[in-house]
Amino acid sequence: MAVLEWSADEAEVHARVVPSEFDALFLAGYGRLVRSVSYICGDPEVAADCVADAFERAFVRWRKVGQLDDPLGWVRRVAIHRATDVHRRRVRGRRAVLRLGMRPEPPSRMAQQMSDSMQFHDSELAAAVAELSQQQRAVVVLHYLDDMSVIEVSAALSLSDGAVKYHLHQARARLRNILQPHDSDAPYREGAP
Template identity: 35%
Template sequence: MTALAEPGSETRIAVHHDPPSFDEVYAAHYADLTVQLYAYFGDRQEAHDVVQEAFYRALIKWNSVAGYDDPVAWVRRVAWNLAVSRWRKARTALSFLGKQRRIEPQTAGPGPERVALVAALGTLPDNQRRAMVLHYMADLPLAEIAQREGVAIGTVKSWLHRGRAALAAELDLSDNAGGAR
């Protein structure tokens, strides 16, 4: 504080103001800015988020923001810019969704045969199950299965034979001729 005396008047005190602290600006203006953005958004949580983000950005560079003539105006402008940006993103997302098919194609779940097959495969030993899946479902040739498993082709043939027999028994797939289907 500095006292200045003027002739013919009482002594006046001139006060030198330091820039406001971040805490002071936040406490004094957070609620007002939130109400303003709430009126824009119509969503209290979005308004809180935008104002919090604006104050966070102000805090990061508070040394320069505090030196502005009106630091609150800077925070307000950042908050409004963030609000407009969120509004634009939401509008773009809604536009994209509006162009999408209204009804997703429905597919039926697995039939009882498929469920029974998966359950029956689960009863096989690991090596037989892998050989059955790789050969019949992944369409791999015997030589490639043998190479992957590190065994001879004859071993793979044996696993497939035993696996088919076990599945036929498990699923009761025998026909009148006595052979497996």
Template identity: 40%
Template sequence: MTVTTEPGVDASPPGSVAGDTRPNKPGKVEFDAFYHAHFRSMTVHLCAYTGDLGQAQDLVQEAFCRAFARWDKVVRYDDPVAWVRRVAWNLATSRWRRLRTAQAYLRRQREEYVAGPTPDRVALTAALALLPPNHRRAVVLHHLGDMSIAEIARQEGVAEGTVKSWLHRARAALAAELTDRKEQNNG
């Protein structure tokens, strides 16, 4: 079949240069066929190397994504499959090195020993839980947070005399509760 055109009209396929005998530019359809033809075998190889099918699939997928981004260059290589395979193996090696480095770092970390709460701390925590919330906040902010009565009053939006009252009542309630607990434990 002969294609006739008017003088001055180019009949070459879109994307090609007039008089160019090379095939059309490689496109998505060609990449799809390439991907479907080689994904499974590369995944099997990487699975044997990594010992993890999910990780192998991720690595091969990443290699194909990198190939797709440069497909017009990669397809012109003598062996595009070898390029994708090399990228996948390099990704696997890099992942293995990062994992090895992270594990070495974790082995170097000292295990910190934190002692459990003492009986006195457990008793204090239980006694604080019995206080009304505003009294508990005043005690915690004043004695543990090192805040002054004026700072607590500003934060809580009350007069300084109110904070003093909360602290007095909270201390009295804590003293009574902790004394009762001590007598129960000793008696």
């Protein structure tokens, strides 16, 4: 993230207007949230917009948000919900284009973006994660990449713990199916599933 260069007047106004707790939250969380939301929605630009929007909403409501046990969790939840709304709008748009008999734009290059990232060194894994449903992708990203517990993921996505466990189970099964070789000539390994 680029460091802002401010004049003395701008720095003074910033110090008077922006609470230091909000500043610290933004500096600590912005990059991680953009990365996570990028993996979930498949578009880094949309993710950056959604996270910026979530931080803007947090700033406007800082008196309440700042008193929460986990203000970053609130921002994460808002950003993910915003990304989900954008995704739904795009899906509806593609369906409308198809109903009109037009040719839709190709989907985003999510697998390539993921494999280009430091978190996904394996392009095969990135492609497999990109094939998951958005809900499955969200729980996988938050649970494995952001190292969040099931309870934290359920709070971030406004799901029950059981729903998070279900989506994790489904995602792992789908990833296993995608990533396992299906070659019938593969050697038999004793004890392999």
